[in-house]
Every structure is written in structure tokens, then in C-alpha cells.
Amino acid sequence: DERSLPFELDVGALKADLVGLGGTRVRGEVGIEDVLISLPGAQSYPLSLGGRLLIDSDRVVLERARLSGPNLESAVGVVVEWRDGPPRVRVEVDAQAQAELARRLGYLDSALEGQLRVLGQYNWRSRRGAAHEEDDADFEAWRFEGTVASERLGWEEFELVDATGTVIVEQVGLAVRLDQGRLSGGSVIGELDLAYAQASPEGD
Numbered sequence: 001d002e003r004s005l006p007f008e009l010d011v012g013a014l015k016a017d018l019v020g021l022g023g024t025r026v027r028g029e030v031g032i033e034d035v036l037i038s039l040p041g042a043q044s045y046p047l048s049l050g051g052r053l054l055i056d057s058d059r060v061v062l063e064r065a066r067l068s069g070p071n072l073e074s075a076v077g078v079v080v081e082w083r084d085g086p087p088r089v090r091v092e093v094d095a096q097a098q099a100e101l102a103r104r105l106g107y108l109d110s111a112l113e114g115q116l117r118v119l120g121q122y123n124w125r126s127r128r129g130a131a132h133e134e135d136d137a138d139f140e141a142w143r144f145e146g147t148v149a150s151e152r153l154g155w156e157e158f159e160l161v162d163a164t165g166t167v168i169v170e171q172v173g174l175a176v177r178l179d180q181g182r183l184s185g186g187s188v189i190g191e192l193d194l195a196y197a198q199a200s201p202e203g204d
Helices: 100-105
Strands: 008-022 025-038 045-055 059-069 072-081 088-098 113-126 140-155 158-170 173-183 190-195
Touching (some): 008 045, 045 072
Antiparallel strands (some): 008 025, 025 045, 045 059, 088 113, 113 140, 140 158, 158 173, 173 190
């Protein structure tokens, strides 16, 4: 049965030290270098990844993993499973990132300065074969939701300090809620919703 995942990978070098545990189970250490990943709604991004891998007949688990790339260092845990239903992916993230990463991925156009701490979870699921409001048998849903904190973020002439909030990224756009922060000497809270540009129908 063919399985698809919610991203594209181009792997340059893979190193693995794996041992069989009986049946279909395999466990060991894995390292991946020169990875080019294309996330939903984002530009391609180079990464390296290393961690402890478990492969079973109905799931793949990556734990104690470190993920690094331009403007990013992160601890991650990944579970890909297809037991009792269509494929699902769950990624736990604890990341230190430069704010410039948002522009590099293509989620924002404007340059940002500063550093972010991001704690969150990325979930993807396929509803292949399930009923959907648009009768799309290959419907897929994905979402990242997490908390964000930064001592300082700079954008053009603005400077936001001591900021905490939440961020949600999904198919339709990016939503940011600022729970607290200081801007130009005063307190600030608020919400920002950014919808992705949609392709125009032919002839428009």
C-alpha cells in the first residue's frame, strides 16, 4: 500500500547503525546530512538531523533527535504511524530560531531581527478514503501550533521586547497571538492573521 507524507525530502547523505529486534522491528542511531526539505506552503530549506530511530510494521519513531539548519537549532521527536487508519505524522519541537527563519521559509516577506524560543507540535493526517465536504478522497490536513517567546524582535523601526504568545500555521495561513510584550515603551497585546496568496483561476 503506497503511503505519502506531507513534505518532500532530498537526502544527500545517510548514516545508520541499526540492529534487528525480531520480526519487523529495527532500532538504532541515524544521522542525515545535506537534507533539503519542502514543507507545505514554504520554500525549500537545508537541514541536518540525527537521533534514535525505531522502525516497526505500523510506525516509525525518531526520538532524542537534534535538528539544525540556517537560523535554527532544535530538539525534535517524530512519530509516523498508520495503524488503525490512514497515515498520521506528529512532530514535537523545542527550537531556538533566529527570526529571519520566517522569511527564509517564505512565510513572511519582511526582514526580522532577534531570536525566538518555540515549543510546539506539528500534526498531519490523511483522510484518504474518508468522506469530506468536497468529496476529496485524498484530503490532507496539517497544522503547527505552539508557544513563542522572545527577549527582542526588531522589524524596521519597531522593537518588541519581552514578548510571549502563540503561533498557528496551517493550510490557509499563519496566525500569531501576542499575549504580552512591550513596544516603544508601552505594553502591547494583539492578534495577527496572514492568509497565503491563492492562485488565480485561468483567465483572471
